[in-house]
Amino acid sequence: GDQVEQSPSALSLHEGTDSALRCNFTTTMRSVQWFRQNSRGSLISLFYLASGTKENGRLKSAFDSKERRYSTLHIRDAQLEDSGTYFCAAETQVVGQLTFGSGTRLQVYA
């Protein structure tokens, strides 16, 4: 069955607002990666986490270090260029095997 459940599936944000995306895992995961995909299909890696939190500009991600069953991506002060589809992908207990969520389609409007 599905191991990575991503929410929400779609999100519309006004410029300047904050929001959070979430991925729940049905089993314990080794690590998580977050990506943004643009309209041309290019996949941009945002974060890789084996534990804890990472921050890059207006983006911040966290991976539940205790039970390793969820991860979040926070977007602060959303900008138009943040629009795209965001994917989380979790590494199962089999090294190297990533399982992707179904994505969150984010639209930021002025």
Add this chain to the structure above:
Amino acid sequence: EAAVTQSPRNKVTVTGGNVTLSCRQTNSHNYMYWYRQDTGHGLRLIHYSYGAGNLQIGDVPDGYKATRTTQEDFFLLLELASPSQTSLYFCASSDEGEQYFGPGTRLTVL
């Protein structure tokens, strides 16, 4: 900087055609992966490899063969292409951690 390249970037073939997608990484990574992404969905793992001459089956291997000729080069082969294989294909490499993705190959099977 990690580098994963794919060729061709776009390919159109007919049902029953023979297609080879190429991937090269210059990261000296041991692991390489082939994924497919269908419209509105996350990526799904087709095949992966631990090193030259090694091949492992992913989650959606039917209709695909793969070959890892060197540490740098990983090929995906569709010997009898079908319309259901129309998709966006991504290659990635890693070394037991973060995966680095190529730009993708858009394949259309008519």
